[in-house]
Amino acid sequence: xxxxxxxxxxxxxxxxxxxxxxxxxxxxxxxxxxxxxxxxxxxxxxxxxxxxxxxxxxxxxxxxxxxxxxxxxxxxxxxxxxxxxxxxxxxxxxxxxxxxxxxxxxxxxxxxxxxxx
Amino acid sequence: xxxxxxxxxxxxxxxxxxxxxxxxxxxxxxxxxxxxxxxxxxxxxxxxxxxxxxxxxxxxxxxxxxxxxxxxxxxxxxxxxxxxxxxxxxxxxxxxxxxxxxxxxxxxxxxxxxxxx
Numbered sequence: 001x002x003x004x005x006x007x008x009x010x011x012x013x014x015x016x017x018x019x020x021x022x023x024x025x026x027x028x029x030x031x032x033x034x035x036x037x038x039x040x041x042x043x044x045x046x047x048x049x050x051x052x053x054x055x056x057x058x059x060x061x062x063x064x065x066x067x068x069x070x071x072x073x074x075x076x077x078x079x080x081x082x083x084x085x086x087x088x089x090x091x092x093x094x095x096x097x098x099x100x101x102x103x104x105x106x107x108x109x110x111x112x113x114x115x116x117x
Numbered sequence: 118x119x120x121x122x123x124x125x126x127x128x129x130x131x132x133x134x135x136x137x138x139x140x141x142x143x144x145x146x147x148x149x150x151x152x153x154x155x156x157x158x159x160x161x162x163x164x165x166x167x168x169x170x171x172x173x174x175x176x177x178x179x180x181x182x183x184x185x186x187x188x189x190x191x192x193x194x195x196x197x198x199x200x201x202x203x204x205x206x207x208x209x210x211x212x213x214x215x216x217x218x219x220x221x222x223x224x225x226x227x228x229x230x231x232x233x234x
Contacts, residue, residue, distance in 0.1 A: 044228065104150060104173070105162070105223055110160075
């Protein structure tokens with residue numbers, strides 16, 4: 001069965017601190033995709049990144065970086081030098097390629113990040 | 118900017134009333150998803166369509182919920198009769214799935230916040 005676990009319910013940091021959001025997933029599929037979405041206070045879900053299961057290269061985009069480790073079934077997200085605008089709920093999600101996949105996403109419960117000035 | 122459009126943004130209704138939520142997916146996308154977000158359950162997949170055909174609505178309470186795609190530019194989610202426990206934010210998302218499945222991200226609308234009194 002597919003499952004995404006974000007063990008951290010809430011994280012609070014002070015501006016300029018680095019913060020890592022954890023994501024652990026379960027799947028029986030050998031081909032799958034992992035995602036991170038951001039949900040700011042306005043409510044919409046904003047796509048941040050997609051990673052396929054064959055690409056374990058870490059990715060960096062500005063202050064954001066992602067660490068994908070198949071050995072531990074983890075896809076962690078780090079924000080460097082956090083800013084108040086980073087305050088949001090962050091969701092990790094999994095999409096399996098098999099079973100006639102059409103891209104449906106299974107989401108974790110989300111991690112609420114509060115960055116204080 | 119191409120975006121998923123949902124209406125209404127907010128709806129307050131009384132128990133027993135019919136509620137219809139509408140979604141206009143991004144032009145060219147062939148998959149449409151309905152998600153429900155609550156504090157307790159997080160983001161739950163209710164139903165999804167590919168090329169307007171319903172593929173899976175197992176996440177939906179069948180006795181009161183129905184989802185349809187009358188045409189490629191409109192998806193609807195109907196609740197009849199509505200109950201207080203249906204209060205949630207309902208998100209529509211669209212994406213593209215080729216013959217090998219969807220490898221890209223889903224684009225989410227801003228959500229319809231439903232309150233059933």
